Amino acid sequence: MTEQTPNPPGQGDDEPPAAAAPVHRGPPIVIAEEVLNERGERTARLLAEVVGPHAQESGGRDDLPWAEVAPENLLEVARKCRNSSELALDMLHLQFAVDYEDHIQMVYVLFSMSLDRKAILRVNLPAEDPKVDSVVGLWEAASWYERETHDLFGVEFGGNPDLSPLLLFDGFEGHPGLKSYPFNDYQEW
Amino acid sequence: MTTERQHDTIDMMLNMGPQHPATHGVFRMVLTLDGERVLDVTPHIGYLHRGSEKLCEGESYGQVVTLFDRIDYIANLNNELAFCRAAERLMSIEVPERAMYIRVILAELNRVASHALFIGTYAIDLGAMTPVMYGFRERERIQNLFEAVTGARMMHNFIRIGGVKEDVPDDFGPRVRQLIGQVREGIEEMDRLLTFNEVYLARTRGVGVIDAATAISVGLTGPSLRGSGVAYDVRKDDPYEIYPYLSYKVPIGENGDCWDRYYVRLQECYESLSMISQCLDQMEAGPTMVQMRRIARPPKGEVYVHSENPRGDIGVYLVSDGTDKPYRLKIRPPSFCNLVGLAPMTRGSYIADAVAILGSLDIVLGEVDR
Amino acid sequence: MAIGGDERGAQGLPLFVPERWDREKAGRFFDSDEHGGESAGKGNHPAPNLIRSAAPGVITAKLDQLAALGRANSLWTLTFGLACCAIEMISTHMAHHDFDRFGIVTWPSPRQSDVMIVAGTVVKKMADPIRLLYEQMPDPKWVIAMGTCATSGGPYYKSYSVVMGVDHIVPVDVYVPGCPPRPEALMDGIIKLQRKIKDDAKGEQIDLLKEATDDRANA
Numbered sequence: 131m132t133e134q135t136p137n138p139p140g141q142g143d144d145e146p147p148a149a150a151a152p153v154h155r156g157p158p159i160v161i162a163e164e165v166l167n168e169r170g171e172r173t174a175r176l177l178a179e180v181v182g183p184h185a186q187e188s189g190g191r192d193d194l195p196w197a198e199v200a201p202e203n204l205l206e207v208a209r210k211c212r213n214s215s216e217l218a219l220d221m222l223h224l225q226f227a228v229d230y231e232d233h234i235q236m237v238y239v240l241f242s243m244s245l246d247r248k249a250i251l252r253v254n255l256p257a258e259d260p261k262v263d264s265v266v267g268l269w270e271a272a273s274w275y276e277r278e279t280h281d282l283f284g285v286e287f288g289g290n291p292d293l294s295p296l297l298l299f300d301g302f303e304g305h306p307g308l309k310s311y312p313f314n315d316y317q318e319w
Numbered sequence: 320m321t322t323e324r325q326h327d328t329i330d331m332m333l334n335m336g337p338q339h340p341a342t343h344g345v346f347r348m349v350l351t352l353d354g355e356r357v358l359d360v361t362p363h364i365g366y367l368h369r370g371s372e373k374l375c376e377g378e379s380y381g382q383v384v385t386l387f388d389r390i391d392y393i394a395n396l397n398n399e400l401a402f403c404r405a406a407e408r409l410m411s412i413e414v415p416e417r418a419m420y421i422r423v424i425l426a427e428l429n430r431v432a433s434h435a436l437f438i439g440t441y442a443i444d445l446g447a448m449t450p451v452m453y454g455f456r457e458r459e460r461i462q463n464l465f466e467a468v469t470g471a472r473m474m475h476n477f478i479r480i481g482g483v484k485e486d487v488p489d490d491f492g493p494r495v496r497q498l499i500g501q502v503r504e505g506i507e508e509m510d511r512l513l514t515f516n517e518v519y520l521a522r523t524r525g526v527g528v529i530d531a532a533t534a535i536s537v538g539l540t541g542p543s544l545r546g547s548g549v550a551y552d553v554r555k556d557d558p559y560e561i562y563p564y565l566s567y568k569v570p571i572g573e574n575g576d577c578w579d580r581y582y583v584r585l586q587e588c589y590e591s592l593s594m595i596s597q598c599l600d601q602m603e604a605g606p607t608m609v610q611m612r613r614i615a616r617p618p619k620g621e622v623y624v625h626s627e628n629p630r631g632d633i634g635v636y637l638v639s640d641g642t643d644k645p646y647r648l649k650i651r652p653p654s655f656c657n658l659v660g661l662a663p664m665t666r667g668s669y670i671a672d673a674v675a676i677l678g679s680l681d682i683v684l685g686e687v688d689r
Numbered sequence: 690m691a692i693g694g695d696e697r698g699a700q701g702l703p704l705f706v707p708e709r710w711d712r713e714k715a716g717r718f719f720d721s722d723e724h725g726g727e728s729a730g731k732g733n734h735p736a737p738n739l740i741r742s743a744a745p746g747v748i749t750a751k752l753d754q755l756a757a758l759g760r761a762n763s764l765w766t767l768t769f770g771l772a773c774c775a776i777e778m779i780s781t782h783m784a785h786h787d788f789d790r791f792g793i794v795t796w797p798s799p800r801q802s803d804v805m806i807v808a809g810t811v812v813k814k815m816a817d818p819i820r821l822l823y824e825q826m827p828d829p830k831w832v833i834a835m836g837t838c839a840t841s842g843g844p845y846y847k848s849y850s851v852v853m854g855v856d857h858i859v860p861v862d863v864y865v866p867g868c869p870p871r872p873e874a875l876m877d878g879i880i881k882l883q884r885k886i887k888d889d890a891k892g893e894q895i896d897l898l899k900e901a902t903d904d905r906a907n908a
Contacts (some may be wrong), residue, residue, distance in 0.1 A: 133390065139567070142411065159618075160616075161618055161620065162411075162617070162618035162639075184857055191621070192622075194623055201475030221536075221538060222538060223534050223538070223625070223632070223634060224623075224651040225638070228646075228647045234679070237636070239636070239651075243549060243551055270533075270537045271536070271656055274655065274656075274658075277354060295369040297364065298814070298850065299365070299814035306370065306371070306373060306849045313377055313847040313849075318509050337815060338767075338769055338799075338818060338822055339797070344772070344775070345771055345781040345812075345815055362869050365814050367771060367815070367816075368812055368850050369812060370849050373849070374847055377847060386844070389773055391842070392773035393770065399738065439776055452783055455780060455783035456784055457784070459780065459785045471774065472777075472871065473773065473869055474868060474869070494893075647906070668872070685772055
């Protein structure tokens with residue numbers, strides 16, 4: 131039974147959480163180690179082979195390696211991942227965006243149904259004009275994921291025939307998934 | 320008699336609106352019809368979009384568990400389990416074995432309750448009014464047990480990060496064994512009424528067929544995928560908790576039609592009931608919660624964990640920045656992804672079949688819209 | 690779905706106003722004078738009957754009470770489950786708790802139903818359909834807000850897309866709190882609604898707070 135990394139004494143649980151200010155007043159931030167297990171190492175090697183020179187950064191935890199690619203190369207890398215016989219990542223399990231304020235990161239979680247493989251592709255997009263190619267031609271599941279990300283984060287997907295609002299009503303102003311969109315304070319409807 | 324059209328016809332759009340007795344919640348389908356044949360179906364969702372993912376960014380980890388209860392409101396404990404596993408993986412916590420057994424027992428009971436509701440509501444969608452009474456009777460029995468163990472019929476908030484909230488009552492073992500016997504009889508009753516019933520077969524056999532390749536490309540998971548012949552079950556292929564110690568079969572369908580998806584779920588009920596009795600045999604005394612701080616502060620990092628919900632693969636991608644609130648919590652809802660498969664399944668069938676196909680996908684709108 | 694002109698809410702976000710809006714200003718029906726406020730039986734007055742319109746001045750009190758008795762004992766609810774509370778509402782209709790013994794039949798069409806049980810979270814995208822359904826129901830009609838989401842937004846009070854209570858859209862007669870309320874709690878809500886219908890026909894207003902205080906004083 132492993133214990134959670136101990137917090138330093140004197141800064142207990144009863145401290146109120148920090149407000150929306152960027153100053154962190156809690157205990158020091160611990161960074162988790164990213165360690166791949168055996169299955170993950172195997173997949174990471176195959177992933178490095180397939181992605182090749184396009185991989186800007188890579189890493190992984192447990193059995194899930196990730197590789198970061200540039201937005202221009204995403205479609206090509208995704209196609210190679212799907213069609214390669216060693217990776218055979220034929221199911222797009224999840225596709226979503228993370229708002230890091232100065233950039234938006236698109237994450238693609240890919241699974242293989244026939245082989246024992248999982249991988250994550252990441253793409254960093256600029257916050258002012260997030261645009262990336264759509265992978266709806268490779269995996270049909272991407273159609274709704276991309277509509278949702280477009281709705282909530284404002285990311286444009288080139289090549290997706292239908293980016294109409296999925297979850298929000300027509301006429302909704304703004305992109306609520308972004309960190310800059312405030313929480314409702316019980317005053318607006 | 321020729322089948323040539325002698326008149327000019329246009330395709331009709333029929334709206335099965337957000338309020339409809341057969342759409343399992345606030346779901347809107349616009350069917351493009353040629354007479355009674357469905358040419359295309361456009362699902363419109365978002366009528367229950369409550370912003371859970373954004374809300375999670377403003378709540379501490381303990382409060383997020385309550386939000387997860389309400390995402391798939393029929394299989395609450397499975398959702399809590401998915402989230403707690405993600406947070407525990409990030410914090411590198413190992414949950415004590417007794418807690419794992421309790422979690423699996425409750426999750427499998429919730430699976431049986433969810434499938435009982437599915438069988439009942441699917442039957443009433445097709446017009447059979449009796450099985451829903453039996454299904455909800457079984458659900459009441461299981462919810463009674465949940466109330467004794469967790470304190471609530473529906474939103475349990477019982478599976479916490481690091482274990483479970485408290486130990487089960489003393490009469491848990493005998494009570495659950497009795498419950499398994501009663502629920503098995505109830506499910507068998509519904510089985511006898513429906514499975515090989517002539518009318519039921521006529522309405523579900525050959526309806527809504529989807530082949531394995533399309534299913535994988537569309538992102539189907541769970542019993543809907545297994546109905547099409549793909550042998551993928553997270554409990555077997557990516558095991559977690561104490562599933563490696565249990566012996567059970569995973570039912571796989573052949574044709575990919577509605578009947579196969581129903582039959583897979585029915586057999587899963589029986590398998591779950593046998594799994595629960597194995598857990599009761601193997602369970603030993605011990606602690607039920609890891610020693611940890613009241614407010615969870617996972618280290619900075621990302622993790623993706625997926626587990627088997629009654630509806631499919633629920634995935635939780637947790638991005639933490641080291642504080643006591645998640646930075647980004649993305650939920651991969653199985654019903655959302657299964658709904659993408661509605662269009663390929665429904666093209667070319669009749670309106671009445673559209674209702675049957677939607678029912679066989681077993682969607683929960685709280686999950687689809689979050 | 691219309692946006693309320695240039696009016697902005699608290700954080701500068703546009704105020705959301707449904708299209709079918711014939712009220713002067715937004716706000717909860719509960720706090721306003723129209724259709725709600727303290728239960729003055731508005732909307733619950735028995736519909737005008739033939740005798741009253743043919744021979745005005747004839748007191749039809751007993752007839753009103755009889756009509757109210759009939760209405761209260763055979764309430765047809767609109768199947769309108771939105772979210773989690775819908776599952777408890779269905780459980781209440783089923784064999785264990787059994788709504789049928791109160792005469793309650795769940796009916797899918799709004800044109801033939803009396804009560805709309807709004808069970809679940811009301812989302813802004815759903816506000817227009819709810820208003821449309823309410824207007825499609827013929828008089829006399831009642832609304833029960835089931836669960837905390839329908840009462841006041843519930844656990845989603847910080848959300849950008851949730852209407853904080855269905856009584857911003859339709860006037861509510863009975864609020865049933867809980868998340869979700871037990872089937873017994875919903876039955877209690879229906880019984881209170883039945884009492885309200887019968888007492889409104891007599892012209893009496895039930896004051897539950899006064900009743901509870903009197904009970905405690907006399908007990």
